[in-house]
Amino acid sequence: MRNQTGRIEVITGPMYAGKTEELLRRVRRAEYAEENILVFKPVIDNRYAEGEVVSHNKSHTRSINISKAKDIWNFITDDTDIVAIDEIQFLDEEAVDICEDLADQGIRVIVSGLDRNFRGDPFSFMPRLLALADQVDKLTAVCVKCHAPATRTQRLVNGKPANYDDPIILIGATEAYEARCRHCHQVPGKKKKN
Ligand code: ADP
Ligand code: MG
Ligand code: ZN
Numbered sequence: 001m002r003n004q005t006g007r008i009e010v011i012t013g014p015m016y017a018g019k020t021e022e023l024l025r026r027v028r029r030a031e032y033a034e035e036n037i038l039v040f041k042p043v044i045d046n047r048y049a050e051g052e053v054v055s056h057n058k059s060h061t062r063s064i065n066i067s068k069a070k071d072i073w074n075f076i077t078d079d080t081d082i083v084a085i086d087e088i089q090f091l092d093e094e095a096v097d098i099c100e101d102l103a104d105q106g107i108r109v110i111v112s113g114l115d116r117n118f119r120g121d122p123f124s125f126m127p128r129l130l131a132l133a134d135q136v137d138k139l140t141a142v143c144v145k146c147h148a149p150a151t152r153t154q155r156l157v158n159g160k161p162a163n164y165d166d167p168i169i170l171i172g173a174t175e176a177y178e179a180r181c182r183h184c185h186q187v188p189g190k191k192k193k194n
Contacts, residue, residue: 009134011112014150016142020086021059024060024061035082040066040083041053041065088112090113100132141179143180154186164189165189
C-alpha cells in the first residue's frame, strides 16, 4: 500500500503567505486518518519555539529540530507514513535528495519553504525541489503597501529597504520582514538581468 502513496508536496511563497498554516492543516487532517507523521524543522529557525512548528497566527504542533537534512533518517521507521518539514529552505541541499528517496519509498512528503530570498532571487536549492515535486502550491500574502497579492519578502534594516549587497547578519541593526508585491518590493542596488 505505502509504495503507491509516496509523493512530494511543496508549499511555497513569501513570508506571511500561510505556508506553515497550510502545512499544519495537512498534518492535522492526516492525524484524523491515524497516519504516522513526523514533523521536522531546521534548528536555525528559533523564531517562536524550540521543538515546535508555529505559524504567524500562533497555530502550532510538536516538531523535531534537526541541524542537517540527513538527521531525518534517524527517525524514519517502517511505520512512517508522512514526513513534514517546515522552512525547508534553511536545510542543506541533501534535503532535496532525501525528499526524493522518502517519496520513492512510499512516504508522503509535505514541505514548506520560501521560493525567493529577500533580494527576490530564487532561494538556494528551492528551484530544484519545486521541479522535482509532484505538487506545488504557491501561496501569496497581502502586500502591506498596496494590498495586492504579495509574492516577495521585503527585508528592512533600520526601517529602510535592505540593499542587494547587505550581509545576511547585520550587527546592531534592527531588522524586519514584510510581504510585498512585485511592484512594491524594493532592493536598492539590484541590477536588472535582461
Ligand atoms: P508563512 O509560513 O508563509 O510565513 P504563516 O502560516 O506563519 O505564514 O502565517 C500566515 C498568517 O500570517 C496569516 O493567516 C495572517 O494571520 C498573518 N499575516 C500577517 N501579515 C500578513 C500579510 N501581510 N498577508 C497575509 N497574512 C498575514
Ligand atoms: Mg512559515
Ligand atoms: Zn504592492
